[in-house]
Each structure stands twice: as C-alpha cells, then as structure tokens.
Amino acid sequence: MQVKSRSFVFLFGLVVMFGCASKDYRSFSPAKLKSNESVALGRFTIIFKGKADNKNCMVCFKGKTTECQRLTKEGIVIVALTQGENTLQGISCNDSSEHRYEIKGAKFALGTTPTYFGDVKIVWTEAGGFKTSQMFGAIGAAFDYGNDGKIVMSVEETSEEAIQQTYRDVTSLATVNFSKSLMSIGK
Numbered sequence: 001m002q003v004k005s006r007s008f009v010f011l012f013g014l015v016v017m018f019g020c021a022s023k024d025y026r027s028f029s030p031a032k033l034k035s036n037e038s039v040a041l042g043r044f045t046i047i048f049k050g051k052a053d054n055k056n057c058m059v060c061f062k063g064k065t066t067e068c069q070r071l072t073k074e075g076i077v078i079v080a081l082t083q084g085e086n087t088l089q090g091i092s093c094n095d096s097s098e099h100r101y102e103i104k105g106a107k108f109a110l111g112t113t114p115t116y117f118g119d120v121k122i123v124w125t126e127a128g129g130f131k132t133s134q135m136f137g138a139i140g141a142a143f144d145y146g147n148d149g150k151i152v153m154s155v156e157e158t159s160e161e162a163i164q165q166t167y168r169d170v171t172s173l174a175t176v177n178f179s180k181s182l183m184s185i186g187k
Contacts, residue, residue, distance in 0.1 A: 024071065028079065028170060030171055030173065037081060037083065038083050038115060039080060039114035039115065040061065041077065041178070042077050042120060043074070043158070043166075044057075044071055045121045046071065047121070048093045048095075048099075048124045049124075053093070054073055054074070054075045056095065058092050059088060060089045061081055061087065062086065063081050063084060063085065063087070063110070083111060086110055087107050088103050089102065090102045091124070101148060102147060103186040106185065107184045108181040108182065111179050114176055114178050114179070116179070117181060118155040120155050121153070121155075122151050153187075
C-alpha cells in the first residue's frame with residue numbers, strides 16, 4: 001500500500017463536505033471558460049469491485065488548479081482545465097464507505113483548442129465495503145490516507161466522429177476542431 005499525500009485526502013474531504021463532487025459533465029458551459037483555460041474531453045470506465053460502476057465515482061484533475069467531476073453512467077468527462085500540463089490526480093468511489101486512489105504519472109497537455117485525452121479504463125481491485133476509519137469521523141479520516149487497493153489503467157482512442165458527437169450533444173455547439181493528447185498510463 002502506498003502512502004497518499006495528505007493534500008489529496010484533504011482535497012477529497014473538501015469535495016465531499018462542500019458538494020463540489022455534485023458537478024458532472026452536464027454542468028459544463030463553454031461560455032464560462034477563462035482565457036487561460038481550455039476544454040478537456042474524455043470518457044472513463046471504472047471497474048470497481050468487479051463491475052462497471054461509474055455513477056458512484058468521481059475523478060480529480062490537477063494542473064495549476066484542481067477540478068473534480070462526478071462520473072455518470074456514461075463516464076463522459078468535459079471539464080475546463082488550465083492550459084498546459086494536467087494530470088489525473090485521483091479517483092474516489094463510494095459503496096458503503098469512500099475508497100480513494102491517488103494516481104501518479106497520468107499526464108496530458110491542453111492547448112488552446114478543446115483536447116481529447118482518451119477513453120480511460122481503470123480496473124480497481126479493492127475489497128470495498130465499510131472501512132473502520134469511517135467510525136471515527138474526521139479523526140478516522142485523518143489517519144486513512146493510504147491508497148485503497150490497486151489499479152490497472154489503460155487508455156484507448158475513439159473515433160473523431162464519436163468525440164465530435166459527444167461534444168455537440170453536451171454543449172449544443174457546432175463541430176469544433178479538437179486536438180488529441182492521450183493521457184499517459186498512471187500507476
């Protein structure tokens with residue numbers, strides 16, 4: 001078991017406490033992009049405890065800022081991130097307790113145009129279920145900062161038409177030129 005940084009634990013704690021995780025791809029608005037941001041687009045499939053279960057999971061990205069997005073059944077991610085290098089910082093899934101995994105090395109670059117980072121599949125082997133640290137609230141969470149289980153990550157590329165269609169469906173905008181920067185495989 002690797003030791004997570006306390007900042008990662010703190011980040012997920014804030015997300016859970018203040019509801020930032022309630023945002024999913026449907027809350028994205030191109031009109032809200034800042035001048036130093038661009039659109040990151042991709043899809044996640046999280047296999048947690050042997051079954052695909054995106055709807056109880058969220059993903060967090062880190063560039064100059066950190067953005068988290070709750071996954072839906074479809075696994076679509078459309079998020080505004082700072083232009084430049086970004087990373088998939090971690091995932092969190094909840095069955096009867098929150099289970100977290102800090103991912104290292106999953107990088108991609110965002111330019112000025114919307115960027116497709118790939119279709120990411122994460123197979124997460126974790127016992128799941130209730131964690132005894134949950135019994136002690138914030139005190140238990142402070143000591144629960146190790147990765148839960150192990151992951152195997154893969155990244156695949158989908159067709160240009162599928163990327164365009166997803167973007168049109170979510171934003172109601174016409175076709176745009178995309179760049180591709182497939183996410184590197186993290187651990």
